[in-house]
Amino acid sequence: MSNLAPNTAGPAGTEAVAPIVRMVGIEKHFNNVSVLKGVNLDIRPGEVHVLLGENGAGKSTLMKILTGIHEPTGGDIVLDGVSHSLVTPRQASEAGISIIYQELSVINELSALENLFVGRLPVKRRLGVPMVDWKLMEAEAQSIIGRLGLGGLDLHKPVGEMPIAHRQIIEIAKSLMKNVRVLIMDEPTSSLTSVETERLFALVRQLKAEGTAVLFISHKLDEVREIGDSFSVLKDGVSTGHGRIADFTNDDLVRMMVGRVVKQRFLAEGAIDRTSMPVLKVENVTSADRKRVRDVSFEVHHGEVLGFAGLVGSGRTDLMNCLFGAEPRAAGKIFLNGADITPKNPVEAVKSGMAYLTENRRQTGFTPNFTIEGNIAVTKSVKDAPLRGTWGLVDRKAERVTAEEQRKQLSIRCAGIDQSILELSGGNQQKVLVGKWMSIAPSVIIFDEPTRGIDVGAKSQIHEIIRTLANAGKAVIMVSSELPEILAVCDRVAVFRNGRIMDVLDGATATEESILSVAMRDGK
Amino acid sequence: MSQRVKLGKLWDIYGTLCILLVIVVLFSALSPTYFTRPENIVQIFLQSSITIMIALGEFFPILIAGIDLSVGAVLALTGMITAQLMVAGFDPTLAVLLGGVGGGLVLGAINGLLVNFTGLHPFIITLGTNAIFRGVTMIISGASPVFGFSYDFVNTVTGFVGFVPVPVIFALSFAAVLWFFTAKTRLGRNIYAVGGNKESAFYSGIDVKLHTLIVFMISGLCAGLAGVLSIARLGAAEPAAGTGFETYAIAAVIIGGTSFFGGKGRIPSVVIGGLIIGTINNGLNILRVPTFYQLVVMGGLIISAVALDRLIGRMR
Numbered sequence: 049m050s051n052l053a054p055n056t057a058g059p060a061g062t063e064a065v066a067p068i069v070r071m072v073g074i075e076k077h078f079n080n081v082s083v084l085k086g087v088n089l090d091i092r093p094g095e096v097h098v099l100l101g102e103n104g105a106g107k108s109t110l111m112k113i114l115t116g117i118h119e120p121t122g123g124d125i126v127l128d129g130v131s132h133s134l135v136t137p138r139q140a141s142e143a144g145i146s147i148i149y150q151e152l153s154v155i156n157e158l159s160a161l162e163n164l165f166v167g168r169l170p171v172k173r174r175l176g177v178p179m180v181d182w183k184l185m186e187a188e189a190q191s192i193i194g195r196l197g198l199g200g201l202d203l204h205k206p207v208g209e210m211p212i213a214h215r216q217i218i219e220i221a222k223s224l225m226k227n228v229r230v231l232i233m234d235e236p237t238s239s240l241t242s243v244e245t246e247r248l249f250a251l252v253r254q255l256k257a258e259g260t261a262v263l264f265i266s267h268k269l270d271e272v273r274e275i276g277d278s279f280s281v282l283k284d285g286v287s288t289g290h291g292r293i294a295d296f297t298n299d300d301l302v303r304m305m306v307g308r309v310v311k312q313r314f315l316a317e318g319a320i321d322r323t324s325m326p327v328l329k330v331e332n333v334t335s336a337d338r339k340r341v342r343d344v345s346f347e348v349h350h351g352e353v354l355g356f357a358g359l360v361g362s363g364r365t366d367l368m369n370c371l372f373g374a375e376p377r378a379a380g381k382i383f384l385n386g387a388d389i390t391p392k393n394p395v396e397a398v399k400s401g402m403a404y405l406t407e408n409r410r411q412t413g414f415t416p417n418f419t420i421e422g423n424i425a426v427t428k429s430v431k432d433a434p435l436r437g438t439w440g441l442v443d444r445k446a447e448r449v450t451a452e453e454q455r456k457q458l459s460i461r462c463a464g465i466d467q468s469i470l471e472l473s474g475g476n477q478q479k480v481l482v483g484k485w486m487s488i489a490p491s492v493i494i495f496d497e498p499t500r501g502i503d504v505g506a507k508s509q510i511h512e513i514i515r516t517l518a519n520a521g522k523a524v525i526m527v528s529s530e531l532p533e534i535l536a537v538c539d540r541v542a543v544f545r546n547g548r549i550m551d552v553l554d555g556a557t558a559t560e561e562s563i564l565s566v567a568m569r570d571g572k
Numbered sequence: 573m574s575q576r577v578k579l580g581k582l583w584d585i586y587g588t589l590c591i592l593l594v595i596v597v598l599f600s601a602l603s604p605t606y607f608t609r610p611e612n613i614v615q616i617f618l619q620s621s622i623t624i625m626i627a628l629g630e631f632f633p634i635l636i637a638g639i640d641l642s643v644g645a646v647l648a649l650t651g652m653i654t655a656q657l658m659v660a661g662f663d664p665t666l667a668v669l670l671g672g673v674g675g676g677l678v679l680g681a682i683n684g685l686l687v688n689f690t691g692l693h694p695f696i697i698t699l700g701t702n703a704i705f706r707g708v709t710m711i712i713s714g715a716s717p718v719f720g721f722s723y724d725f726v727n728t729v730t731g732f733v734g735f736v737p738v739p740v741i742f743a744l745s746f747a748a749v750l751w752f753f754t755a756k757t758r759l760g761r762n763i764y765a766v767g768g769n770k771e772s773a774f775y776s777g778i779d780v781k782l783h784t785l786i787v788f789m790i791s792g793l794c795a796g797l798a799g800v801l802s803i804a805r806l807g808a809a810e811p812a813a814g815t816g817f818e819t820y821a822i823a824a825v826i827i828g829g830t831s832f833f834g835g836k837g838r839i840p841s842v843v844i845g846g847l848i849i850g851t852i853n854n855g856l857n858i859l860r861v862p863t864f865y866q867l868v869v870m871g872g873l874i875i876s877a878v879a880l881d882r883l884i885g886r887m888r
Contacts, residue, residue: 374775394777397777411769411771418765430778433758437777438759440758441756442756484776
C-alpha cells in the first residue's frame with residue numbers, strides 16, 4: 049500500500065499557523081485488537097479540517113482519545129505546544145475542545161434555555177434565598193443564538209419538540225458558551241435536509257472566520273469539498289494521507305480511504321432463471337402495528353441473493369423479524385419451494401430450516417457464557433430435539449465434530465473450540481454465528497448487516513459464503529446499510545422505505561445513486 | 573495471563589469448597605471437642621438438607637438472571653396441604669404426590685406464568701406471590717399448626733439408612749439428578765443459554781417463555797419437596813414455616829458461585845453453598861452464639877463470599 053499523499057505539511061509544522069492540537073503517533077489497543085496504529089493529526093485555528101475514513105477505520109476512537117474518553121496506548125497529544133501522553137476530559141475541556149456527536153446529547157425534556165445552562169445555572173439571591181436567574185440566562189442565550197443567526201427561536205420550548213437541525217444548533221451554542229477553540233462535528237449532516245445543511249455550513253464558515261478550528265467528520269465527499277480546507281484519511285487505524293483538499297480529486301480521497309482499488313464483486317455468474325418456481329416466496333407480510341412493515345411481497349429464486357437497501361429506520365430489520373416469527377404479524381405468508389412454512393415464532397422458523405444472522409451480534413447474536421462450541425451447537429440441538437427443542441441429551445461428541453468443521457470451514461481464528469466467544473474479535477465472533485447457522489443446513493438464510501464492524505478480510509470471506517449458499521440453491525436475503533456491499537453481493541436490490549419495497553433494482557446495473565434516489569424518493 | 577485464567581477456572585469449580593474448608597477449620601479450632609465429632613457431622617448434613625433442597629430450586633431462577641422470593645411460602649403452603657390431606661385420611665404417598673410434588677409444581681407454574689404473562693421482573697412477581705402463598709397458608713389452616721399425621725410417614729422421612737438420615741440421602745440424590753439435568757440434557761443447556769442472553773436465545777430458536785416456566789416449576793417442586801421434609805421433621809405443619817428461607821436459599825446459591833447476572837453456576841457448588849449455611853448455623857449454635865448474632869454473621873458471610881467471588885472473577 050503506497051502512501052498517496054504528498055507530504056505537504058510535515059511534522060515540523062511548515063505551515064504558517066501553529067496547530068492548536070497536534071496528535072502524534074497515536075496508538076490504541078482494545079484487548080488484543082489494535083485500532084489505531086500511529087495516527088497523526090494536526091488541527092489549526094481558522095481552518096476546517098476533515099477526517100475521512102470508512103466505518104471502523106478508527107475515527108471515533110481517535111476523537112474519543114482527543115476528548116479524553118479513551119486513554120491512548122501510545123503516542124503524544126500536543127495541546128498549545130505542551131506534550132501529553134493522554135488528556136483527561138477536563139484538560140480537553142479547558143483547552144477548548146468540544147465535540148458534537150451524531151447522537152446529540154441535548155436533554156429532550158428540558159427547554160433550550162435549560163439545555164444551554166445545564167450544570168451551571170446562574171444564581172441570584174432574593175432575601176438571601178438563592179434562585180435561578182432566568183433573566184440573565186435569557187439575555188446570554190439570546191446573544192449567542194443571535195450570533196448564530198437564529199434569532200426568534202423559542203428558547204422555552206422543550207428541545208425534544210424541535211427539529212433535529214435546531215437541536216444541533218443548540219448543541220453548538222452550548223459549545224460556544226464554553227469558549228470553544230476546537231469544535232469536533234461527527235457526521236453533523238447525516239440527518240439534515242439540504243437547506244439545513246447549507247445553514248449549518250454558513251455557521252461553520254462564521255466560526256472559522258472567528259478563528260475556531262473545526263474538525264469535520266463526514267462520508268459525503270461533495271460536502272467535504274464544499275466545507276473543508278484540509279483533510280486527513282484513516283484506514284484500518286493507519287494515517288493513509290493528508291493535505292489540502294483542493295489538491296486532490298474525489299477519486300484520490302476514495303483510494304486513500306479504501307486502499308485497494310480492486311473491489312471484488314460476488315454476483316451470480318450465470319443467468320438466473322426467474323420463470324420457474326421461486327425458492328422463497330413472501331406474500332403480503334404486514335407487521336402487527338401495520339406501520340413498520342406494510343404489505344411486503346417478494347420472491348427469491350434459485351442461485352440468487354436478494355438485497356434489502358434503505359435508510360436506517362426504514363423497517364428492513366422489522367421485516368426480517370416478521371419473516372422469522374420474532375415479531376408479531378398482522379398478515380403474511382412465507383412459502384419455501386411452494387410449501388407454506390410461515391413461522392409463528394423463531395422456534396418454528398428454526399425447525400423449518402430458516403436461519404437469521406441478526407443485526408446486533410452482542411444483543412441478539414451470541415450467547416456470552418458459552419464457548420465457541422456451545423454457540424455453534426445450541427441451535428442445531430434445538431432444531432433436532434423434539435418437544436420444542438427441549439427433549440434429549442446433549443451429544444458432545446457429535447457437537448464437537450460439527451463445531452470443528454465450522455471452525456475449519458470458516459477459518460475462525462481461535463485457540464480452540466473450547467475458547468469463550470467473548471475472547472474473540474468481532475469478525476471471528478461473527479464467523480462463529482455464521483457457523484452456528486450453517487450447522488443447521490438452512491434453506492432460507494437472512495443476513496442482517498452481516499459485516500458490520502468487521503475488517504476487510506473477514507468481510508470478503510463472508511461475502512464469499514453468501515454467494516456459495518445462493519449457488520447451492522438456498523434462498524439468501526441480505527440487509528445492509530453499506531451500499532458498496534449491497535452492490536458487491538446482491539443480484540437484485542429491494543429498496544425499502546417506510547415499511548414498503550419501493551422498487552426492485554437489478555444488481556448488475558444498480559448504482560449507489562440509483563438506490564439512494566429510490567430510498568429517499570418522496571411520497572408513496 | 574494464562575495462569576490467571578487457570579486460577580479463575582479452578583476457582584469456579586473448587587472455590588466454594590475452599591470456603592467450606594476454611595469455615596470447617598475455623599470451627600474445629602474454636603470447638604475442638606464437639607464440632608468434629610461424627611454425630612455432629614451427620615447433624616450438619618441433616619440441618620443442611622432443607623436449605624440444600626430449596627437452594628437447588630432457587631438455583632434455576634437465578635441461573636436465568638431472575639429470582640424466586642416465594643420459596644419459603646411455597647414450602648409452608650405445600651407442607652400445609654400435604655399435612656391436611658394426610659389428616660383427611662389420604663394415603664401419605666398420595667398426599668406427598670399431590671401436596672408436595674403437585675402443589676410445588678403448580679405454585680411454581682403460577683410464578684412462571686405470571687412472569688411470562690406480565691413481563692415483569694421475577695423479583696416483583698415472586699415478592700407478590702410470596703405474600704399470596706403465605707396468606708393462603710394462613711387461610712386454609714386458620715393460622716394454627718396441623719398435627720396428627722401418620723407415624724409411618726414421619727418415621728420414613730426422618731429415618732436413617734445406616735448412619736445417614738433419609739433427608740440427606742433425598743437431598744443429595746435429588747442434587748445428583750439435577751446435576752445430570754443441567755450438565756447433560758438439552759433442556760439444561762438451553763436454560764444456561766437463556767441465562768446468558770435471553771434475546772440471543774430467542775433468536776436462536778429457544779422458546780424462552782417455555783424455559784422460564786420450567787425454571788419456576790423446578791423451583792416450586794424443590795420447595796414443595798422441602799415442605800414435605802419440613803413437616804416430617806417438625807411433626808407438624810406450621811403456617812409460619814420457612815419464613816425467611818428464601819434468604820438462605822439465595823445465599824447458598826450465590827455463595828455457590830452462581831452469577832446474579834445469569835448463565836453461570838454449577839449444582840455441586842450450590843450443594844456446598846447449602847452445606848456452608850448449615851455449617852455456620854451449626855457451628856454458631858455449638859459456640860452458643862445467640863440467634864440474633866448469628867443473623868449478623870450470616871449476613872456478613874453472604875456479602876464476603878460474593879465479594880470474594882467477584883474479586884477472583886475480576887482477576888481473569
